[in-house]
Amino acid sequence: MIYLESFTLPTVAAQENALTYVTDTNVYPFKLFTEDIPPLEFAPVTILYGGNGSGKTTILNLIAQYLELGRSAPYNKTKYFDSFKQLCCAKLAGSDERFPISIPAESRYISSDEVFARILKTRQDNEERDLRLNEESRNWRHDIKKLRLNTWEQGGVDQFLAHRNALRHNPVSYARSRGVSERVREYSNGENAFLYFTENIGETGLYLLDEPENSLSPTLQLQLVEFLRASLELRTQFIIATHSPLLLALGGARVYDLSTQPICERPWYKLENIRLLHDFFMMHHDAFCEGDSPS
DSSP: OOSEEEEEOOOHHHHHHHTTTOOOSOOTTTTSOOSOOOOEEOOSEEEEEOOTTSSHHHHHHHHHHHTTOBOOSOOOOOTTHHHHHHTOEEEETTGGGTOOOOOOTTOEEEEHHHHHHHHHHHHHHHHHHHHHHHHHHHHHHHHHTTOSSSOGGGTHHHHHHHHHHHHTOOHHHHHHHTTOOOOOOOOOHHHHHHHHHHHHOOSEEEEEEEOTTTTOOHHHHHHHHHHHHHHTTSEEEEEEEOOOHHHHTOTTOEEEETTSSSOEEOOGGGSHHHHHHHHHHHHTHHHHHHHHSOO
């Protein structure tokens, strides 16, 4: 499925014209791209590859903000970001026939920052829950000791009822009866990341994924690849920024190499970092072969 056909960044000349009267030195994202970039044409799955600082995340942020996609994590935004965004242009599928396809409401930008925010929120919720549990445990002990005899005259009806209620519980069930929730299970960073992506990618929509391999083991990366491949059979489109060879090798993906000037499409196996990994493993070829030899 294709919702977004292409996205065009402003030319160098258009950027210079917009900065005619600007004296600031930090005008990001202006001047990040120093050469004109042809329109980025998107397939059902398109991958943006490049080294750190090449602009992968910036392009995803521009697309997300231009299309007003949902997101839950802040992004690197200067006071010039919106001015740059206004110089961009997006083309939706069906625009040539004057019947552009609407971007589904569930479409969104998902980054590893959101995963880490979820992990921190889970930890904070559990810490607050533990504090409440300790507080209610003290209340339980207090209520248990309120009355020694089964009579309400010693402390009044309220104390008598509180005492009777405490007798029906242990400290944990007492806390639950007073609204203390169950402790949220804490997963590893990688498990949290995998769950977050699979829970937030629906059966329809345009999804921008910013380095989803962060925190994922190779095994979980392969599981994510299988999940994305299955999702492509539905009504989804993906634009992914990644360094991962396992994601880059996703069958049928259109790969843009942002490390070159000008930016161009390139087979994943010809990318610089992939060739570096290939050479590294070939250098240790004998070690791999020794591992396969019978003892």
